[in-house]
Amino acid sequence: MKLTVVGGGSTYTPELIDGFARLRDTLPVEELVLVDPAADRLELVGGLARRIFARQGHAGRVVTTSDLDAAVDGADAVLLQLRVGGQAARQQDETWPLECGCVGQETTGAGGLAKALRTVPVVLDIAERVRRANPDAWIIDFTNPVGIVTRALLQAGHRAVGLCNVAIGLQRKFAALLGVAPADVHLDHVGLNHLTWETGVRLGGPEGEDVLPRLLAEHGEAVAADLRLPRPLLDRLGVVPSYYLRYYYAHDEVVDELRTKPSRAAEVAEMERQLLQMYGDPALDEKPALLAKRGGAYYSEAAVDLAAALLGGAGSPYQVVNTYNRGTLPFLPDDAVIEVPAAVGGKGAAPLPVADVDPLYAGLMANVTAYEDLALDAALRGGRDRVFRALLAHPLVGQYAYAEQLTDRLIAHNREHLAWA
Template sequence: MKLAVVGGGSTYTPELIDGFARLRDTLPIEELVLVDPAADRLELVGGLARRIFAKQGHPGRIVTTSDLDAGVADADAVLLQLRVGGQAARNKDETWPLECGCIGQETTGAGGLAKAMRTVPVVLDIAERVRRTNPDAWIIDFTNPVGIVTRALLQAGHKAVGLCNVAIGFQRKFARLLDVTPAEVHLDHVGLNHLTWELGVRLGGPDGENVLPKLLAEHGDAIADDLRMPRAITDRLGVVPSYYLRYFYAHDAVVRELGTKPSRAAEVAAMEKELLAMYGDPALDEKPALLAKRGGAFYSEAAVDLASSLLGSGGSPVQVVNTYNRGTLPFLPDDAVIEVQARVDGTGATPLAVPGLDPLYAGLIANVTAYEDLALEAALRGGRDRVFKALLAHPLIGQFEYAEALTDKLIAHNREHLAWA
């Protein structure tokens, strides 16, 4: 089995490597290719990756290359983890929207649209090159904004599934609080990527006992603290929203907070510098503790589970993924991309049925889906008017004056990445 990781020079990669090493019986990789245009980073990450494999006794071969076509040739699956423009572009995404009093964030609002505009054309080009060399390869997208990027891939006819670590993070957290194994915890996880709610937490499977009320009653303070939201929100709703819902439920407070401290991108850039220095130490043969602060917790376990199910080597039969709606949420088009529990096998992902949703959640999902439709159109076809319409449709913006100003700022800050600008 051969896997390729495009964006393999990311500081995330040792998390992925650690999971591949530990879970080698589930996903028996013979060759792992790390592909990245940044040769200096790739050398550091690749060296640590080989040492992690060696320490854990993994027999697979790790190859590093800046040649995309060679790297993905004959791969059974290609995992995408790109950041077009790097942390410098992310820093802009997180700062210029604040000038208009709007959220500065890399996956939602104006910053999220900017990232989609930069990313979708690059990902589609990569996917076409994968298809030319190996049309049977699965593409696993971890690149944000996952929902929009996955929809672009699926609309172009690629064998693709989107992946996020939010659900597996909740699963592991709830398992610890309940003192059970993660495999015993099934989430009623519903929504769009980075716009989800845990409507139930069931023990033993989709039809198991819902222990979410018990979790909220006994551990509400800890859960709310992790979400950085008041406990009153979870108590009032009776569900657990994803961390990203704080940008919607507490927009103005978060804007004020973000205006008083360095951007997350600045923090991550400093952390990456330190991590890369660690990766260069020939004595280091495991992922450093600092990596946990970088983000992406449990990403490797989720990636192994998904890849092994798609490739027929094992994996959980039901996983949270991003895939076509196909009538699962009846108020959305079939080709909307949703993030829900799905049955995953060699044919792809089939969403499980979802009970009727409270309008409180369905309304916001429908609104953001409409924005994502317009965002994808802008990313695929360009043009100031398409950017403006997407911004105006976003529920975190929604005002003509803001959309006009943010359109100009988005184009100005991303001109080098926009072929039409």
Template sequence: MKLAVVGGGSTYTPELIDGFARLRDTLPLTELVLVDPAAERLETVGGLARRILAKQGHPGRVTTTTDVDKGVEGADAVLLQLRVGGQAARAKDESWPLECGCVGQETTGAGGLAKALRTVPVVLDIAERVRRRAPDAWIIDFTNPVGIVTRALLQAGHRAVGLCNVAIHLQRKFAGLLGVAPEGVHLDHYGLNHLTWELAVRLGGPDGEDVLPSLLDAHGPRIADELRLPAPVLARLGVVPSYYLRYFYAHDEVVDEMRTKPSRASEVAAMEAELLEMYRDPALDEKPELLARRGGAFYSEAAVALAASLLGGGAGDGADAGGVQVVNTYNHGTLPFLPDDAVVEVPARVGPHGARPLPAPPLDPLYAGLVGHVSAYESLALDAALRGGRERVFRALLSHPLVGQYAQAEQLTDRLLAHNREHLAWL
């Protein structure tokens, strides 16, 4: 079994490699190809990947290449984890929206739109190469903004499923609080990528007992603290929102914080420099503890489970019985107030056929309204990413609930285009 990782020079990659090594019975890789245009960084990460597999006795072969066509040739699955423009572009995404009084964040709001505009054309080019070189391969997209990127892939006819680690992170967190094995916890996780709520926490499977009320009674303040939301707000909601909902529920407070604190981009850049220095050490043969602070917790478990199910290897560790996993895929009536071709993040039964969402419970209007609003923005954002044009960028910004005012949308459009000119071919 061959798997290619495009963006394989990422500092995330050792997390992924560690999962491949530990879960070899779930996903029996024989060849792993790391693909990245940054040759020196790629060799550094590739060397550590080989040492991790060797230490754990994994027989798979790790190769590296800067050539996408060569890397994906004959692959069974291709995992995308790339960042167009690198951390430098992210730093801009987190700064110029603040000049207009809006959240500066890499996956939502104006910064998220900038990332989508840079990313979608690159991902579609890679996917076309996969179609030519490995026509039966599944594409697993971990590249943000996952919902928009996955929608672009599906609309272009690619065999693709989007993946985010928010659900598996919460599953592991709740399992620890409940004192049960993670595979015994099923989440009623519904919404869009980075805009989801845990409507129920079930023991034993999709039809199991909902223990969310008792979980909130016993651990509400602790959960709220991790989400950086007031405990009374969590109690009033009665569900657990993704931590990205803080950008919506406490927008002005977050903007004030961002104006006074170091940006996440600067923190990550410093962390990446330190991680890469660690990776260069020929004695290092395991993922360092520092990597846990980089983000992407349990990413490897989610990726292995998804790849194994898509390739016919069963549910795997981190998936529910029967291959039910939280993924990004076409709505197809799951949330009846959204178009069928919207991409939603929901529990789905995953197999070689792809992802088929489970029936969803009714979504409270408090959440459904925001989901509908952001889904409409994602449609306009994808249109701007595919066809370009200042007016399309403006329309997408004006439609976003974190913008929504024409004066701000005009200012943000000017700044977005100025900071992304080198990445937008239509300019």
């Protein structure tokens, strides 16, 4: 089995490598190819990857290259974890929206749109090369904004599934609070990527006992503190929103915070500097503890599970993924990309039935889905007016004066990555 990681020079990659090494019985990788245009980073990450494999007795071969076509040739699955423009672009995404009083964040709001515009054309070019190399290969997208990128891939006819670590992270936290094994926790997870709610927490499987009321009653303070939302709000909702909902439920509070502290991009850039220095140590043969603060917790386990299920291995039959709606949520178009539990196998991901969704959440999902449709149109066809329309549709923007200002700033800060600008 050959797997290729596009963006293999990312400081995330050792997390993925650690999962491949530990879970080799689930996903028996024979050749792992890390491809990245940044040769200096790739050399450091590739060296650590080989040492992790050796330490854990993994017989697979780790190959590094900057040649994308060679990297995807014959690959059974290709994982996308790229960042067009690097941390410098992220820094901008998190900064210029604040000038207009809007949340500055790399996956939602105006910053998220900027990232989508930079990313979608690049990902579609990569996917076409994958299809030419092996039309049966699966593409697993971890590149944000996952919902929009996955929708672009699916609409272009690619064999693709989107993946996010929010669900697996909550599963692990809930399991720890409840004192059970993570595999025993099944989430009634519903929404769009980075716009999700846990409406049930079931023990033993999709039909198991719902212990969410007990979880909130006994551990509500801990859950609320982790989400940085008030405990009374969770009690009134009776669900657990993802931490990305704080951008919607406490928008002005978040903007005030972001204006008075260093950006997350600046923090990550410093972490990356330290991590790359660690990766260059020839004695290091395991992922360093600092990597846990970088983000992407449990990404490796989710990625291994998904790849194994898609490739006919021992992956879990039910996983939370991003895929076409296909009538699962009747208030959204069939070709909307939703994030829900799905049955995953060699033919892809089929969403499991979802209970009726409260209008409080359904309305916001429908609004953001409309924005994502307009965002994808802007990413595919370009043009200032399409960017403006997407921003005006986004619930974190929504006012024409803001949309005008943000459109100008978005184009000015991303001109080098926009072929039409």
